Structures are given as C-alpha cells and as structure tokens.
Amino acid sequence: MLAPTALAPDTPAHTVDAFHRGRFWLVQPRHGHRAGMDAMMLAAAVPSGFAGRFADFGAGAGAAALAVLSRCPDARAVLVERSSEMADFAAATIAHPGNAHLAARASVLTADVTLSGRARGEAGLADNGFDFVIMNPPFNAAEDRATPDILRKQAHVTEDGLFEHWIRSAAAVVRPRGGLAVIARPEQLVAILDAIEGRFGDTEMLCVHPRPDAAAIRIVVRAVLGARGKLSIRPPLTLHGPTGNEPTDRTEMISNGLASLFGD
C-alpha cells in the first residue's frame, strides 16, 4: 500500500466535502471535475455484502472508492488514477482525519488503466488481482471532442476505444466471476455492451432519469467475468420527483450510502 501523502503547501485550491452524511470526506480540487452523484451511484452498484479487494479505475479524488468502503466494511480498495495531481488528491482524501476509520483499507496506485499486457502488470495492475472493478471513465472529455461534425466519427472511434480499453483491462485484472460496474452516458451504451460481450456476462443495466418524464442521463452497467447469462434491464433510478426539485427517497438512500443500486 502506498503511504498517504499530505498535500504540499502549493496545492491548487481545494475543498473538503462531506459525503454519506459526514461518514467520509473528500479532498478535491476546487476547479475541474468535481465528484458527486455519479460517484455515489457507481459505488452503489457494488453489492452491500461485498467482501474483497476492488479497484476503482479513474478514481479521481476517491469519492466512489470511499463510498464503497463506507458502505461495505469488508471491502478493500485500490484507487487507480493516471493523473499524478489527482492521485495526490486521492492520497490526501485517504489521509484526511475524517477518514481514519477507512484509511487502512485504501491505497492509491498511479497508473494508466488503458495499458495492456505486461506493461499493465508492471504498472501494478496484476492479472486476477481483484474481486471487483468499478469505473467512471472520462466520458465527458470524449463527449467534448465530439461536438464539431467533422470530429464526430473520430470521437466515436475514440469513445469506442475508451470503453474497449478500460473494460479489457478490467477483464484482465478481475478474477473469474469477479464483478464490473461502469457508469456512463446513454449514448455510450453500445460501446460498453460491445466491450463487455465475450468477457463478462449476467449483465445488468440500469437507467438513471432526472425526473419521471425525462430521458435518461446516465446508465450503470454491471456484469460478471466469465458468466453467460443474458442482459437484464433493471427498474430505473429516478433522481427527483415530477417537479425536479425534491430527490426521491431512493436517491437519498443511494446518495447517502444507505442502499445499493441493484437491490443487493
């Protein structure tokens, strides 16, 4: 396990935010991507009774990984992050006094999850080393590149490559019958299902709608390495009531680490 390092005095502006009603804290940059409901939903895809070692691919400051640790007392996490700046934030999160009850079960690995073969193992991601992988790929970045028409096809290829590479690595590092959970946007469903096919099975998908009458804004896909069961589509999660203001009870439960997304 890497030693948690404190943020240096010249650390960029950051915030310390409470999650799970104060049961853990996140040290994250003030600007750029900030963790929130996506990380809580991804973490909630891990079964409540999960015991074992999991990897959080693209861990960022550690919100999803710590949310799993907070809900699952027998889980151990490796926060895998390519950016050394974000890996420092992840280490600062683990070192935060408010997370002292979780820190012994968490470590940070600075590594690129898109590496393959021997390079991936040498970066610290050994084959069959995990019981579960959760991932929140940088789909917003791929999205931004897709806007101009001329770049659309290229971006599409990039996006396919993104999920193919991330899920290929997950299939390598997870043990047989280990789990995978991915959160992404609806338009990335095909790339995800194509990358899952032939590797994982018993695939479950869940759509996240902001309101009962609105199109989905996220999908969460879960699967089991080497399983052969068919795709199942679970009841959706609706974040807010019809007015769009009040979160639903189920959203509150998931957001606060009191329920799992797939009911297990």
Next chain:
Amino acid sequence: MLAPTALAPDTPAHTVDAFHRGRFWLVQPRHGHRAGMDAMMLAAAVPSGFAGRFADFGAGAGAAALAVLSRCPDARAVLVERSSEMADFAAATIAHPGNAHLAARASVLTADVTLSGRARGEAGLADNGFDFVIMNPPFNAAEDRATPDILRKQAHVTEDGLFEHWIRSAAAVVRPRGGLAVIARPEQLVAILDAIEGRFGDTEMLCVHPRPDAAAIRIVVRAVLGARGKLSIRPPLTLHGPTGNEPTDRTEMISNGLASLFGD
C-alpha cells in the same frame, strides 16, 4: 394492393378478437402465437401525427398494422408476412366487416423480409418505398432454440443475423429520414443497436417493465434513417402497478390506441 381473401372453409380454428375497445378486430389462429400487448406497444411507437405509407414486417394476423391505422387516419399499411397461412389471416382481418373503415388503407404482401438486393425488390419490397417500418421479429422462436447450452452460441449467431437481416431490409425500403420501430427482448438490445448503427440515428429506446420493481421484459427501439443523433433512453413504460394486477393508466391508453409510446 392484393385483394383480401376470405378464409377457406378448412381454415384452422380461429378467433375474432376486439382491439382498441372494438375499434378494430383481429382474425387469428386459436393456436400458436397470438397478438396482444406486444403488437399494441409496437404500433404505439408510430407518432400519432404520422401520415404516409408504412410496412409491418412480420405482420402476422395484422394486429400492429391495424392498430396504427386505427390511431393514425392518414397512415397506409402494407402487411408483410412470409407465412402464406398467416398472410391469409391478415387478409381475413382486413376483410372483416368490423374493419371496413380501415380496409381501404391496408394491403397484404406475402414476402420474406430477410431477402436482399434484387430478390427483395422482386418480392414486392422496393427500395425507398416506405415512410416507416415497424417490426416484431420472431424473437420467441430464436429464444426457444437458445435454451440448451450446446446451442447457445449458435442461437446467438442466429439471433444476431435475425435483427441484422430485418433491419438491413428496413433500411433499404424506408426513404431517407423515414422511421423504424422494433419491439424485442432486452437480451436482444446489442444485436438491434449494432444493426441500427451506421444506418439509422436519433435512436430512442424505451424499456417495458411488468411492475415498478421488476426487470424489463421488452424493449422498443425507434430510429430515423440517415439521422446522426445519439441514443436516447426514454422513461420506461410500466405495465402494472406494484401488485401486478391493475394496468397503469398509461398502459390502458397505449393498449387502446389513445396514446403513443414516445409521447408524440
């Protein structure tokens, strides 16, 4: 237009069933696949304001096609059916006195929708001849073959081929910016989306759940030929309330031709 033919005296046992609260009738065999909610949901995927010529691929006795005609007064239907026995039922449906108000807008074409190229045109399915194609492929048959483990891979290939061939033909016979609607099972989603990709766009998907807490039993996918917009996942249709007994109001509306599935 083919002349509607009455069923011969030696016609197999059949029933005449009311749909849309008696606004049209279906003459169908007593045994084998019987039309019901699947056909009503598929028909409801056509926008209420649709005007033009549509094909119903795998029309069976005509339930989905007549449901569109019943709801859309400016729609004209070609019921495409490979089985000459079922095509006879479709013709009997059109000829039924209770459907006299719809009959002038319907015809039956006995043809195999999986034909390609010149053979498809010669069978009566000309390129660019339709404004919309609806299809209810025989997914139950593919499913039944998939049960034994040894046949699973083969059935999977068969299933992929099924949707690829049906959707390839739809892309050929529909005009640019014409529509496609497919109803199938959740496990067939990848095959459908793969077949749509590169042909249709602006894809919308909707999951059908039997109860609020149950996995989806059907998916309805709609798309536009040559469009390039991304996949959107619409709010699901829930058929029954939590007890599983009472149909929801929305189900009643769709079942009776009083609402469209996608709200247009």
